[in-house]
Amino acid sequence: xxxxxxxxxxxxxxxxxxxxxxxxxxxxxxxxxxxxxxxxxxxxxxxxxxxxxxxxxxxxxxxxxxxxxxxxxxxxxxxxxxxxxxxxxxxxxxxxxxxxxxxxxxxxxxxxxxxxxxxxxxxxxxxxxxxxxxxxxxxxxxxxxxxxxxxxxxxxxxxxxxxxxxxxxxxxxxxxxxxxxxxxxxxxxxxxxxxxxxxxxxxxxxxxxxxxxxxxxxxxxxxxxxxxxxxxxxxxxxxxxxxxxxxxxxxxxxxxxxxxxxxxxxxxxxxxxxxxxxxxxxxxxxxxxxxxxxxxxxxxxxxxxxxxxxxxxxxxxxxxxxxxxxxxxxxxxxxxxxxxxxxxxxxxxxxx
Numbered sequence: 001x002x003x004x005x006x007x008x009x010x011x012x013x014x015x016x017x018x019x020x021x022x023x024x025x026x027x028x029x030x031x032x033x034x035x036x037x038x039x040x041x042x043x044x045x046x047x048x049x050x051x052x053x054x055x056x057x058x059x060x061x062x063x064x065x066x067x068x069x070x071x072x073x074x075x076x077x078x079x080x081x082x083x084x085x086x087x088x089x090x091x092x093x094x095x096x097x098x099x100x101x102x103x104x105x106x107x108x109x110x111x112x113x114x115x116x117x118x119x120x121x122x123x124x125x126x127x128x129x130x131x132x133x134x135x136x137x138x139x140x141x142x143x144x145x146x147x148x149x150x151x152x153x154x155x156x157x158x159x160x161x162x163x164x165x166x167x168x169x170x171x172x173x174x175x176x177x178x179x180x181x182x183x184x185x186x187x188x189x190x191x192x193x194x195x196x197x198x199x200x201x202x203x204x205x206x207x208x209x210x211x212x213x214x215x216x217x218x219x220x221x222x223x224x225x226x227x228x229x230x231x232x233x234x235x236x237x238x239x240x241x242x243x244x245x246x247x248x249x250x251x252x253x254x255x256x257x258x259x260x261x262x263x264x265x266x267x268x269x270x271x272x273x274x275x276x277x278x279x280x281x282x283x284x285x286x287x288x289x290x291x292x293x294x295x296x297x298x299x300x301x302x303x304x305x306x307x308x309x310x311x312x313x314x315x316x317x318x319x320x321x322x323x324x325x326x327x328x329x330x331x332x333x334x335x336x337x338x339x340x341x342x343x344x345x346x347x348x349x350x351x352x
Contacts (some may be wrong), residue, residue, distance in 0.1 A: 004070050038103050043071040076098045124217065126172045130176030206305075216295060248289060258277065
């Protein structure tokens with residue numbers, strides 16, 4: 001079915017926060033910023049929102065503040081040229097406008113986006129697959145969390161497929177709980193993953209098992225949880241990390257928190273203001289990290305250590321820790337409600 005371009009139209013007086021909601025709901029990867037007559041003023045993508053956040057632009061500001069003002073467009077009478085034009089200029093979305101600049105269509109190049117080719121990379125992806133997954137009990141009394149199916153595919157395999165689509169196919173699975181079951185599942189390995197296994201002898205937290213590969217990693221190592229589904233361009237994430245020169249970079253997801261109560265502001269026991277059911281925008285940790293080998297040297301043998309503690313240790317030691325903010329929806333499959341959302345997304349074809 002051809003996408004309805006009207007879902008991508010956003011008036012210039014709407015806020016960046018409104019734009020984030022629309023991007024997630026439309027799944028079109030782009031917004032067309034228009035005036036009151038639907039004349040195109042600019043475009044907004046997740047990248048534009050990320051750059052705005054990094055410049056500390058408030059999400060309450062108008063979306064025109066962060067829009068790209070000179071997007072490529074195609075005249076309505078030349079609409080048939082869209083596929084060739086998009087291939088020539090390597091654009092994934094192309095607005096179609098009439099001679100007044102009014103948006104008349106939007107060509108979405110999902111096929112081009114999804115079929116980009118990436119050569120195999122040497123960088124390895126360290127998958128934290130050893131936890132007990134107690135929040136998914138009683139499922140995890142029988143299966144380890146990485147093998148809990150979303151649709152017909154285990155969570156960990158869905159995540160690994162996503163990384164492989166960006167050329168990252170060298171995986172190290174850190175195991176503990178029901179380790180032999182996970183090894184058995186990947187025994188035939190029809191996806192052709194380049195796999196290694198390391199195994200804790202006790203539970204060491206989300207960073208503790210990194211000592212098992214300390215001294216064996218020569219370039220950037222990615223460390224990921226095996227329960228977060230996120231539509232992120234990992235090629236861009238890798239490039240962002242390298243260009244920043246940081247020792248570590250973590251992915252942060254813009255998340256809206258709705259407080260279901262009236263919030264009181266007071267001073268000296270007197271009411272100053274009260275806001276009914278306010279909403280706040282925060283950036284939450286997605287559990288996906290890029291680490292340089294030097295960071296691994298900070299993990300001691302057999303030490304219990306979580307990733308926040310490792311990053312803080314690096315920062316206090318003079319290391320630089322960056323954040324790669326994204327505005328896409330995050331599904332944490334480790335929670336029952338989110339698990340059900342992931343299964344519904346699979347059925348609707350919006351999660352692959």
